[in-house]
Amino acid sequence: MLEQPEFAITDTAALRALVHGHGWVTMVAAAAGEAPEVSHLPVVLDPDDPHGLTVLGHLNRADPLAQRLGDHDAVLIVQGPDGYVPATFYEAGPYTPTWDFVVAHLYGRPEILGPDDTYRLLSLTVDHFEAGRPDPWRLSSVAGYAHRLLPGVLGFRMRPSRVAGKAKLSQDKPREVVDRVVRALRTDPVHRNPALADAVRAARP
Structure with a gap:
């Protein structure tokens, strides 16, 4: 990923919020001289x-990525709001269309967990994604x-x-141009994107 200081996310609280709110991630790992394995999973x-x-x-455990997990470094790609921004949204210029996005790359070597800790993480994962439901389901209800x-x-x-975070918004x-982009992202019939609109508004200069 191209790292640009003006778009960097360096605040740990902001990075935690990104992971917390976008727990479906992409993971990539590769051994030296081998093709990378890629998978998708909740964290x-x-x-x-x-x-x-x-x-x-x-x-x-049948996932090809699982066969090398823990033996090599890996990267988790956390994808936040993103979307196409037409040039006409700016109502100024000259500008070209672009893609605004929020993303973080988390680099490290995974540590494999034993059965008890794995059960705990599965329970935590369920609790996290059930949190907004009026009557959350619990893994303990089917513990056996x-x-x-x-x-x-x-x-x-x-x-x-190492962490590389980027918010190009x-x-x-x-x-005043950013404000027009926000309005368009909330109302455009084709490229309406409320989540991206909120992110762009929060990041405006």
Whole structure:
């Protein structure tokens, strides 16, 4: 990823919020001289690291990525709001269309978890994604069944050794232009994108 200081996310709280709100991530790992393996999985922030970016995640042991997990470095790609921004949204110029986005890359070597810690992370994952429901479902309601599935699950913890966060959200445009982009992202019949609109507004100069 092209790292540009003007778009960098360096605040740990902002990065934690990104992971917390966008827990479906892409993971990439590769051994030297081999093709990279890529997979997609849910992650949650590790409650034992309340101020950091340690994450917990799990894969099916049959996933090709699981075969090398823990032996090599990996990267987790956390994707926040993103979308196409037509040039006409600026109502000024000359400008060209662009793609605004929020993303973070978490680099590190995953630590494989044992059965008890894997069950705990599965329970935490369910609790996280059920949190907004009026009557949250709990993994403990099928504890016996869940424990029978554990041999097929590979849980891991990853404490990033390096983090690259980027929020490219029209910050390089004048404030009045950014305000027009926000309005258009909320109302345009084709490229309406309320989540991106909120992110652009929060980042405006």
